[in-house]
Amino acid sequence: PPTAPLLLITGAADPHHTPSTAYADSLRRLRTELRLEAHVCFVSDHFPPSDADVDSLYALADALLFPSHQEGFGLPMLEAALHRLPIFCRDLETLTSLLPAENITIFPEHAAPAQIAADLRRQVEASHTIRNRKAVVQNYGWPAIYQNFLAPLLAGAETPPFP
Numbered sequence: 001p002p003t004a005p006l007l008l009i010t011g012a013a014d015p016h017h018t019p020s021t022a023y024a025d026s027l028r029r030l031r032t033e034l035r036l037e038a039h040v041c042f043v044s045d046h047f048p049p050s051d052a053d054v055d056s057l058y059a060l061a062d063a064l065l066f067p068s069h070q071e072g073f074g075l076p077m078l079e080a081a082l083h084r085l086p087i088f089c090r091d092l093e094t095l096t097s098l099l100p101a102e103n104i105t106i107f108p109e110h111a112a113p114a115q116i117a118a119d120l121r122r123q124v125e126a127s128h129t130i131r132n133r134k135a136v137v138q139n140y141g142w143p144a145i146y147q148n149f150l151a152p153l154l155a156g157a158e159t160p161p162f163p
Contacts, residue, residue: 008061010054011076012044058083062124065116066095069109074098086123088116 013024024042031040043049043057058064064080066089074095080087087104089095096106105123107116124130138144 006039007041007065008057009040009042010044010049010057012042012048054079058085061085062127062130063088063120065120066090067116068092068095071095077104084129086120086127088120 009027013021015021028042031037043053047053049057058079061080061083063086064076066074066076066080066087068074068090069092071092071094074089077087077089077095077098081099081103087099089104089106091106091108096104105119107119
């Protein structure tokens, strides 16, 4: 099983808006009930994310899942588009009017979560861009460079050629 979060929740509850705090609390309870603590991370539980932090998280993300039931504008969708991320959002006029419908995956109000997850996974796995990025991180990220090249070199062993 994965040991890193599969879902990062960047939106912090607004302390001045009681419904958002109650919603955040219900999401945390659901995460616990489903035993997903190792896979779902509320970023604001660890640090208050700055704009630069959120930008960095978009750069690491494979997709944007925007399941909002109500939304004033949909800025996360625009940010995700700028980062070339696949976008999955609920069928809300305020969201679906932001970008051309053929460029986003719109799911109905009462779509089954399992179906949304399957659609998201299928599209992410089919993306050449995402697969290429993952290959670069896997083969040329610092952990891989250390494990495959530096550690053997430091141990006096011969290093393999680059993949």
